[in-house]
Amino acid sequence: MSKVLIIGAGGVGGVVAHKCAQHPEVFAEICLASRNEAKCQAIAQQLPRAIQTAQVDADDVEALVALIESFQPDVLIHVALPYQDLTIMEACLRTGTPYLDTANYEHPDEAKFEYKEQWAFQDRYAKANLMATLGCGFDPGMTNIYCAWGQKNLFDEIHFVDILDANGGDHGYPFATNFNPEINIREITANGRYWEKGEWIETPPLAEKRVFDFDGIGPKDLYLLYHEELESLSQNIKGLERIRFWMTFSEKYITHLKVLENVGMTAIEPIEFEGKQIIPLQFLKAILPDPASLGPRTKGKTNIGVILDGVKDGKRRKVYIYNICDHEACFREVQSQAISYTTGVPAVTGAMLMLQGIWSGAGVFNVEQLDPDPFMERIGEMGLPWQMVELDPNQDPLA
Ligand code: NDP
CATH class of the missing domain: 3.30.360.10 (Dihydrodipicolinate Reductase; domain 2)
Incomplete structure (x- = not known):
């Protein structure tokens, strides 16, 4: 029975919250946090069971650490924006929280995206015996x-x-x-x-x-x-x-x-x-x-x-x-179109495999470096x- 912290309450965050809520046997407790808590509350109202919501500025490592320490999640699913990848990875490292995202880091001022800065966390995650799963949406994912x-x-x-x-x-x-x-x-x-x-x-x-x-x-x-x-x-x-x-x-x-x-x-x-x-x-x-x-x-x-x-x-x-x-x-099931659905469902499936210890490891992994078989077995029913x-x-x- 595990706790999941979802960061980001946009299109994808909504799908992730719905899908986690559909699986209480894995995600016993859910907290949905974003810059604007009202958006989290609006999503929470659509769900079949109660979840927690919170306000957080994900550009602020200290604020993230405080939220993580108070909720104590077993996994964090980052579906805010790619600009927040590095701050959220840093906060997960400081608190020993497994991390998963769906998009690689984008430089706010350079209109350029690449894995270099996320891959640079490799040694620190490995040393901390902690897992980060990168790019677990649809494409990438x-x-x-x-x-x-x-x-x-x-x-x-x-x-x-x-x-x-x-x-x-x-x-x-x-x-x-x-x-x-x-x-x-x-x-x-x-x-x-x-x-x-x-x-x-x-x-x-x-x-x-x-x-x-x-x-x-x-x-x-x-x-x-x-x-x-x-x-x-x-x-x-x-x-x-x-x-x-x-x-x-x-x-x-x-x-x-x-x-x-x-x-x-x-x-x-x-x-x-x-x-x-x-x-x-x-x-x-x-x-x-x-x-x-x-x-x-x-x-x-x-x-x-x-x-x-x-x-x-x-x-x-x-x-x-x-x-x-x-x-x-998709809209009938989770009140969202297929673009967000196809991103959110792999993210939840990946987080599930991490929580169940089926995907495990110490370091930073792109999803193709992890065993594809259990994912391919489950993704249809997800x-x-x-x-x-x-x-x-x-x-x-x-x-
Ligand atoms: P949205 O713009 O709909 O949602 C982003 C959410 O993040 C919003 O709730 C936004 O808050 C919140 N947010 C932004 N900045 C901050 C911050 N500093 N602190 C806290 N929350 C913040 O985006 P999507 O849901 O469409 O996409 C989410 C992620 O999924 C993106 O990283 C995107 O690149 C990725 N993606 C990946 C795909 C894939 O296949 N791999 C495909 C599609 C998307 P607010 O509402 O206040 O603006």
């Missing part, structure tokens, strides 16, 4: 575990990995962003990057485009992007020659974003308007639908998975492992069933 499971059970060596992330959801608006428009714009305007034979190769923004027919969704335009799991998987999959990440964007979505950018609506420098200073992007945010309001009206499915291509017993083999998740079914299709090794579905 489930996609890394699909790769690790393939490496352990299907292949002698995996040579090529393609991660395919499709959102076939429709909220009925001509244009709305699923999350912060600034991050959306950055994602679309940044150079693409993939790893091949030990080198990072950059491509111009949205230059690499393919069409892929997704089970449950249909054909979609896919674009090559850089994504954070490439950093750890390129180090942890033995024999790997190339790894790429692809995400779907509709023509309509890209056109809207480009127009908004071209007319200056996404600028972050203040301008003078009718005697007032306004920031165009903040004005844009104010007139776009609130991302949190999209949940109840989003229909359709997500399909996220990996194509693994390698050798087994001297023969080439290619498989596609993926999950399909339905936005409306809400994200997976399927595997054998592909023809001589055909390239991304040609």
Whole structure:
């Protein structure tokens, strides 16, 4: 019977709280803490059993330590923002609390994310005989575990990995962003990057485009992007020659974003308007639908998975492992759309394995370094069933 402290009461925090509450046999006591306690209380009201809530500024190590010492959790699930990874890891270290997150550290001022500073905790966590599990959402998270499971059970060596992330959801608006428009714009305007034979190769923004027919969704335009799991998987999959990440964007979505950018609506420098200073992007945010309001009206499915291509017993083999998740079914179950659901469910499953001692170790681990079998056995009943299709090794579905 264990205690879990969840930090962050946004979309993912809501799913994590629901899923922990559904499993009292593992998570006997739950505390949901965030910058704004009212948001924690609103989530607590949706749950089938009572939980504690708390206010905490997760940028403040002392405040975190005080909260952890008063609640004494057996595991901490961090689903606030990537800016808080280092402070929360520090507080867990000081209090001897096992740590799990879903996104790698992002520098608040540099628009750059990487594992370097989290990996730098390795020696201190190992010395303290404490475990930190990094990147246990969907991507990163489930996609890394699909790769690790393939490496352990299907292949002698995996040579090529393609991660395919499709959102076939429709909220009925001509244009709305699923999350912060600034991050959306950055994602679309940044150079693409993939790893091949030990080198990072950059491509111009949205230059690499393919069409892929997704089970449950249909054909979609896919674009090559850089994504954070490439950093750890390129180090942890033995024999790997190339790894790429692809995400779907509709023509309509890209056109809207480009127009908004071209007319200056996404600028972050203040301008003078009718005697007032306004920031165009903040004005844009104010007139776009609130991302949190999209949940109840989003229909359709997500399909996220990996194509693994390698050798087994001297023969080439290619498989596609993926999950399909339905936005409306997620909303019925936990009052959230599939993007938050597919992130929160792996986080809770990982925390469960840590509490049960099935995932254990001293140090900082990316999820593909942990045993994928117990995770793959449980994740279906937790809400994200997976399927595997054998592909023809001589055909390239991304040609
Ligand atoms: P939201 O923006 O909806 O929620 C973030 C929450 O963190 C909010 O409740 C926010 O509080 C709180 N928060 C922000 N700063 C602080 C702080 N200093 N102290 C305490 N609480 C704070 O984000 P999501 O729920 O969509 O995402 C949560 C995490 O999941 C992010 O790290 C994101 O990168 C990650 N993620 C991972 C994915 C994966 O597949 N691996 C996919 C999607 C997300 P307030 O409400 O006051 O702003």
